Amino acid sequence: MSRIGKKPVDLPSGVTASVSGQTIEVKGPKGVRTFTATDDVDLKVEDNAINVVPRGKSKRARQQWGMSRTQVANLVTGVTTGFTKELEINGVGYRAQVQGKVLKLALGYSHDVEFDIPEGVTITATKPTELKVEGIDQQVVGQVAANIREWRKPEPYKGKGIKYKDEFIFRKEGKKK
Template sequence: MSRIGKKPVPIPGGVSASVSGQTIEVKGPKGVRTFRATDDVDIKVEENTVVVKPRGTSKRARQQWGMSRTQVENLVTGVTTGFKKELEIQGVGYRAQVQGKILKLALGYSHDVDFPIPEGISIVCAKPTEIAIEGIDQQEVGEVAAKIRDWRRPEPYKGKGIRYKGEFIFRKDGKKK
């Protein structure tokens, strides 16, 4: 039995869920999200909850059971509160700013990096060294954060670069005489 899969997903007030075939659509104050489950699971809306059940006892059906329930929960969370990733920039002269639909990054290259902000994602720079990425799709928010981080990953000697807020960077000693 899947410990995660057997828990029903509660639907808060102001959110509606509808199932048609293997596709569930969740509407909330922040937007609309859909998820198409595999044929190994059944999805039903009962009162104020969404219940996911496996169609058999095969290993694949049990794997899809917990994963599908988590995906449905992420839909509900996305349309109610949304997802957020925070990045911090460390390094002399490294900074970020939002200009319209473009994130401008000064990361020590001979040119500024222009990162176009995708649809459905909002990026805010409260300080020149902090970037907050928000959206209703957890996977898309994480992917945008990873792409921004890839422009200048934190290096282990001085700790310069773009890191997730609270991320620990293992520091190394330099050369010794």
């Protein structure tokens, strides 16, 4: 029995959901998101909540039950509050700035790195050394943040590079004489 799957996903005020076949569409103040569930589960909207029910007792149906419920919950969270990833840039001369739909990163290379901001994601540079990636799709927000971090991962000796705000960098001691 799935503990997560049993819980209904509550719809806050201002959010509507409609089911057609195996596809659910959630509309909210931040936008519209859809999810297509597998044939192993049923999606039902009733009493201002979305219920996910497995079809049968097979192992695959039970696996899809919890996963589908979590995906639906992420749709509701995305259209109400959205998702955010915060990045920190450490290093002398390392900085970022947003110019239109392009993020310019100075990361110690001979040239500035220009990162095109994808559709559905907004990036703001609150300070030259802090970035905030926001959007309604959790997967896209996380992937964009990971792609930005990939340009200069934090190194363990001085901690220079791009890291997540809540990430801990295990520091190493340098060479001894």
